[in-house]
Amino acid sequence: MIAIIDYRAGNLKSVERAVSHLGHDCVITSDATVIGAAGRVIFPGVGAGASAMDSIVRSGLDEVIRTEIAGGKPFLGICLGAQIILSETEEGPGVRCLDIIPGVARRFPPQVRKVPHIGWNAVAPVQDHPLFSGIDPRAQFYFVHSYFPVPTSDNHVVAVTDYEASFPSVIGRGNVIAAQFHPEKSGKSGLQLLENFCRWDGRW
């Protein structure tokens, strides 16, 4: 069973549909017991970082997430989920994020003329990771975002994407992996990436 964490942010059903389409059992939940019993966890989300963190802290999900990650469970962050696993975000100055991977979610600088970055873009791995197993290097993925994750250490940057300048589009640390793009909306390559996550043992 895969737990898709529900913290009232954005369209979780598209993630659920994609994972179900691949033949895996999954459930959208905010119940600590259900999340604890799941074999792996997906942490999706669109929307605003500060209000998402507020909702997570108020519901106690921050502790649940930290516990599951500490236990070694494979954990996939998507979009906003790739930002609030960092220490802080420029979207909400002063707001403490989950601090699972040290770093900051930064906004595209003013010289980038079109923000948000919306559409299909390439994702170039800078380190080997099981998530990219069998993914064609020409594959592109669907992005919709104004902020992107910047880990403090380059060791936590798994892949990068070019939008006027290069930014980290996949970050990871141990059993945690997180994509700034939406694999559930990225056609066959996105489904392959989700399938890779569903088979991953969490070791990296």
Add this chain to the structure above:
Amino acid sequence: MLSKRIIVCLDVREGKTTKGVRFVDNVDIGDPVDMAREYYEQGVDELVFYDITASAEKRDIIIDVVDAVARNIFIPFSVGGGIRTLDDMYRVLNAGAEKVSVNSAAVVNHGIIKEGAERFGNQCIVLGMDAKRVPKTDVIPSGYEVWINGGRTAMGMDAIQWARRAEGLGAGEICLNSIDADGTNDGYELVLTRLISEAVSIPVIASGGAGKPEHLRDVFEKSGADAALIASMVHYGRYTISGIKSVLAKEGIPVREYTG
């Protein structure tokens, strides 16, 4: 590099894809779910379902279409036509659409953009705009006027000013349809598209007039559009998505060619 998107538009009436000119003489041309799946296989980047169902009691059919599409294709798609309230937005988003497109309702009630963006996020809200070339006046300084109700009602609003206003209200993208070019197959309205694209910092989807791949090349190269909407070019089998992308790639336009 960010790819230029090719978006296929499907007009849906009472659950069937139709094609007509100016919402009249529509003929059914297929099942929207089957067509969506076919374009997905061909590598389309995004889809738009435009609900032109006239009768109120049959409007729920589009929700079933959205739900079926969302279970079968895994790319973004938006739904437009008849979106008037936050509840209308919620219903199509909850059924699996990535975005909603508001057009006439937003012109009449600007608040729907702001409220929709606040509730669902800017990225969910596409402003659909129909614009028509008119003589330049103090009221319409750009020479492009906003029309609503499928191009039947002139609003006395300047298209550039409306685009900027909608961006300020929270629209995440603008789908810009030229009434003059629509249905001509002679190419997009490049001047209008460039003016809007330069006026806002959100993505602009060009719509109306596409007849051959070179028209997409022109709108990407000359007007700064981020995406191009097509319909009849592919609905009647004259072109395939992969064929169009291959022409664009040869012309040096960044497109997503590998689609698994």
